[in-house]
Every structure is written in C-alpha cells, then in structure tokens.
Amino acid sequence: MGKVQADANRSADTHLLSVPLPTDWGIDLYLKDESTHPTGSLKHRLARSLFLYALCNGWIRPGRPVIEASSGSTAVSEAYFARLIGVPFVAVMARGTVRAKVDLIEFHGGHCHLVNDPGEVYGTATRLAAETGGHYMDQFTYAERATDWRGNNNIAESIFRQLAAERHPVPAWIVATAGTGGTSATLARYVRYAQATTGICVADPENSAFFPSWRDSDPSATTDTGSRIEGIGRQRVEPSFVPGAIDRMMRVPDAASIAGVRVLERLLGRRAGASTGTGLWAAFRIIAEMRARHEHGSVVGLLCDPGERYLEKYYADDWLAAQSIDIGPYVQRIEHFLISGSLEPVNAPSPR
Numbered sequence: 001m002g003k004v005q006a007d008a009n010r011s012a013d014t015h016l017l018s019v020p021l022p023t024d025w026g027i028d029l030y031l032k033d034e035s036t037h038p039t040g041s042l043k044h045r046l047a048r049s050l051f052l053y054a055l056c057n058g059w060i061r062p063g064r065p066v067i068e069a070s071s072g073s074t075a076v077s078e079a080y081f082a083r084l085i086g087v088p089f090v091a092v093m094a095r096g097t098v099r100a101k102v103d104l105i106e107f108h109g110g111h112c113h114l115v116n117d118p119g120e121v122y123g124t125a126t127r128l129a130a131e132t133g134g135h136y137m138d139q140f141t142y143a144e145r146a147t148d149w150r151g152n153n154n155i156a157e158s159i160f161r162q163l164a165a166e167r168h169p170v171p172a173w174i175v176a177t178a179g180t181g182g183t184s185a186t187l188a189r190y191v192r193y194a195q196a197t198t199g200i201c202v203a204d205p206e207n208s209a210f211f212p213s214w215r216d217s218d219p220s221a222t223t224d225t226g227s228r229i230e231g232i233g234r235q236r237v238e239p240s241f242v243p244g245a246i247d248r249m250m251r252v253p254d255a256a257s258i259a260g261v262r263v264l265e266r267l268l269g270r271r272a273g274a275s276t277g278t279g280l281w282a283a284f285r286i287i288a289e290m291r292a293r294h295e296h297g298s299v300v301g302l303l304c305d306p307g308e309r310y311l312e313k314y315y316a317d318d319w320l321a322a323q324s325i326d327i328g329p330y331v332q333r334i335e336h337f338l339i340s341g342s343l344e345p346v347n348a349p350s351p352r
C-alpha cells in the first residue's frame with residue numbers, strides 16, 4: 001500500500017488541452033490528455049485503483065502473479081504497478097494486439113500470453129490464475145467499483161476543477177468511450193453526485209456490443225467480430241458497464257475514428273490512438289447539433305493514449321487498405337466542420 005500511495009503522491013495531474021474552434025461559435029472543446037501518465041494511457045488511473053482495491057481486499061499475495069485479460073493498455077499500466085510492489089505479472093491478450101504494447105508490458109517486467117480468439121482472454125486468465133495460485137485482476141468486472149467515483153482526484157473531479165476558470169466552467173457534455181465501461185461509470189456517477197447538468201455520452205466503435213445493448217436494453221447483446229479500435233468496444237457487455245448512468249450513446253464508424261485522430265494531429269501537433277478519435281467524432285457531432293440549436297457551452301473528450309503505439313495500424317496506409325477502411329470522406333467532413341460547424345457529408349443537401 002505504501003509503495004502505491006507514494007507513487008500516487010509523486011504523480012501530477014494530466015492536462016486539459018484546448019482544441020481550437022472558431023471563438024464566435026461560443027462552444028469550447030477540451031481534451032483531457034491521459035497520455036501523459038507514467039505508463040501513457042488513462043489506464044494508469046484504473047491500474048492504480050485495481051491494485052489498491054485488490055491489496056485492500058487481501059487478494060494479492062507475495063510472490064504470486066497478478067494476471068489480467070486486456071486489450072493492452074491496462075496491462076501496460078498493471079505491469080508497472082506489479083513491478084512497483086514486486087509481484088510477477090502476466091497479460092492475456094489477443095494475438096492482434098499491436099507489438100508496441102507487448103514491448104511496453106515486457107519493458108515493465110511483465111509476461112504476455114497471447115490467444116488467437118479475443119473472446120478467449122477471460123477464460124485463459126481465469127485458468128492461469130488457478131494454475132499458478134495467482135490473482136486474476138478482472139478489470140472488466142471490477143473497474144467500476146475499484147474507482148473512487150465520488151472524488152479523490154478521479155478523472156471527473158479533475159476535469160471540473162480544471163474548467164473552473166473557463167467561460168463555460170460546467171461542461172454541456174463529456175464524451176467517453178468504453179472498454180471496461182469504468183471511465184464512463186465514474187464520469188456519470190460523479191456528475192450526478194455533484195448535481196451538475198452535464199450529459200455523459202459514450203461513443204462506441206463498430207463491432208461492439210455496448211451500443212446495441214444500450215439501445216435495446218439488452219444486457220445479453222454480443223457481436224461476432226472483435227473491435228478494430230484497440231482498447232474500446234467489446235464483443236459482450238462487460239459487467240463494469242453501467243448503462244443506466246449514462247445519458248446518450250453514439251455508434252462511430254471506424255473510418256471516422258481514425259480520420260478524427262489524423263485531423264487531431266494537424267490541430268494539436270500530437271498523435272493519439274484511434275479510441276481518442278471515436279470520442280472526438282462524437283464530440284464534433286454534439287458540437288454541430290449545439291451549433292444548429294444556437295447553444296453555447298463546453299464539451300470535453302478524452303485523449304486516451306498516444307498514437308505512437310499504433311504506427312503499424314491507424315497511421316499505416318497499407319493497414320487501412322487491407323481493412324478496406326477509407327478515411328478520406330470523414331477527413332473531408334471534419335475539415336469542413338472545423339470551418340462551417342456542420343458535420344454533414346460535404347456536398348450533401350442540408351437536413352434543414
């Protein structure tokens with residue numbers, strides 16, 4: 001406990017970046033830059049919370065491994081905390097996970113166990129924990145309850161504090177994405193607890209069960225294929241996803257997610273992973289709607305992890321071609337939106 005607490009005490013808060021939009025729109029867009037944590041993603045917060053929760057519950061034992069099912073970012077952060085407290089760490093991940101995440105897990109002293117089918121990660125992690133006498137951390141179940149959603153400098157409290165001196169200090173919307181669903185649960189619970197008027201929107205990629213499950217009130221929804229947007233979108237509805245707490249969901253085409261981060265690079269001079277683009281596209285849609293209704297206010301999204309991890313995927317034209325993903329029309333729509341405030345397909349007749 002002492003080592004994890006001391007590590008938190010040495011850490012600084014993440015920045016709330018301003019994304020330039022025409023000032024006269026009266027709408028401000030911010031991105032909470034979670035890529036600046038020591039392990040490079042918003043999963044640093046989650047990993048710390050999961051280790052504290054497991055330590056307080058007596059679930060982690062000296063010399064016994066911590067095992068996790070992950071799409072990679074959580075495992076990178078958990079490998080860091082496992083080494084901090086001196087226990088072995090094993091990440092169970094799908095074979096398609098980018099090489100950069102495997103390298104980072106190994107850099108932090110962890111071991112990667114790759115499985116062919118993304119749906120196998122849960123069962124394999126459970127089995128490895130039983131075989132080794134280790135602890136299966138199970139972020140997909142415990143993310144929402146391990147996080148202190150009332151405050152304690154969680155991501156929501158930090159966003160509200162950092163907005164205090166802005167012209168629209170209470171955001172109209174915060175847009176999140178869902179891997180475990182933990183971040184959206186923390187944001188939504190905090191907003192209610194703080195009695196804020198902010199809406200919470202979850203942007204979901206193609207091939208994810210979260211959106212159809214929320215739309216149809218069907219917790220048993222599943223999909224046949226894994227998400228192409230690493231870190232978010234699951235083939236089943238994870239126990240940590242709290243649909244009743246959120247106000248809105250939006251399905252985002254994968255091409256729009258990738259176009260979003262490509263344009264973001266021009267706007268901020270920074271690369272981000274594609275899940276950042278998923279949220280960004282939803283934020284652009286919300287802003288376009290606000291513009292159409294002549295509303296003013298602020299919208300906050302998340303910069304989840306750095307794009308440098310995904311040079312072989314979202315920043316590689318041959319990968320896009322192999323996936324039959326054409327980002328061109330979406331790049332065009334975003335560039336047009338940044339000037340006009342409309343995200344409609346360029347040259348399409350106006351809906352009004």
Ligand SMILES: Cc1ncc(COP(=O)(O)O)c(C=O)c1O
Nearest residue numbers: 073178179180181183231275304
């Ligand atoms: C890159 C990235 N973005 C966003 C998320 C979504 O976060 P959460 O698990 O809190 O739903 C994840 C989760 O794994 C992620 O890895």
